[in-house]
Amino acid sequence: xxxxxxxxxxxxxxxxxxxxxxxxxxxxxxxxxxxxxxxxxxxxxxxxxxxxxxxxxxxxxxxxxxxxxxxxxxxxxxxxxxxxxxxxxxxxxxxxxxxxxxxxxxxxxxxxxxxxxxxxxxxxxxxxxxxxxxxxxxxxxxxxxxxxxxxxxxxxxxxxxxxxxxxxxxxxxxxxxxxxxxxxxxxxxxxxxxxxxxxxxxxxxxxxxxxxxxxxxxxxxxxxxxxxxxxxxxxx
Numbered sequence: 630x631x632x633x634x635x636x637x638x639x640x641x642x643x644x645x646x647x648x649x650x651x652x653x654x655x656x657x658x659x660x661x662x663x664x665x666x667x668x669x670x671x672x673x674x675x676x677x678x679x680x681x682x683x684x685x686x687x688x689x690x691x692x693x694x695x696x697x698x699x700x701x702x703x704x705x706x707x708x709x710x711x712x713x714x715x716x717x718x719x720x721x722x723x724x725x726x727x728x729x730x731x732x733x734x735x736x737x738x739x740x741x742x743x744x745x746x747x748x749x750x751x752x753x754x755x756x757x758x759x760x761x762x763x764x765x766x767x768x769x770x771x772x773x774x775x776x777x778x779x780x781x782x783x784x785x786x787x788x789x790x791x792x793x794x795x796x797x798x799x800x801x802x803x804x805x806x807x808x809x810x811x812x813x814x815x816x817x818x819x820x821x822x823x824x825x826x827x828x829x830x831x832x833x834x835x836x837x838x839x840x841x842x843x844x845x846x847x848x849x850x851x852x853x854x855x856x857x858x859x860x861x862x863x864x865x
Contacts, residue, residue, distance in 0.1 A: 705732025
């Protein structure tokens with residue numbers, strides 16, 4: 630029987646004994662730990678990767694789909710693996726570009742009640758399934774040498790701003806973040822520059838934490854330049 634949103638809300642407010650709460654929380658800890666262990670074991674073997682984000686709803690005939698394919702191909706030619714969210718749309722395009730170019734194609738799939746299913750371009754030994762969004766986000770952050778952010782919705786924005794926040798606050802080392810499609814990002818960036826900055830909620834330096842580009846070559850080149858500057862190369 631399908632559980633409705635209303636059922637979930639009602640269940641969340643049901644009275645539970647302290648013992649029931651403790652048992653449920655304990656089992657949840659073990660499930661979270663198992664996802665971390667599985668992710669760390671598999672991803673640590675892959676080598677330097679770039680994550681490509683974007684909407685699962687992007688159709689295959691859309692220009693951003695093909696651009697994601699091209700970006701992934703350019704990156705794999707220089708030795709980077711490609712990590713995507715594992716699903717359709719831009720995620721599929723990223724994995725397709727890596728797979729067809731003979732590069733490493735990684736998918737971090739998330740269990741959702743609708744929309745999400747893993748695409749066919751992921752290497753079979755590099756497909757991970759997650760129940761918890763926060764565990765999946767740690768994997769993206771820990772094993773990515775760069776973020777390519779294509780047009781997308783709330784999930785894409787979540788990944789983007791999490792990365793910027795962690796770099797801004799010094800919780801992780803800086804790595805390149807590339808926003809693809811100035812026409813798509815213009816409204817958001819205008820608001821950041823014209824509303825957030827004048828109110829002193831961010832600094833001028835924070836605007837340098839990402840780069841906006843319009844072509845696949847520009848996106849890949851920004852990743853290459855960043856690591857060439859520090860004489861760092863993929864190690865496979």
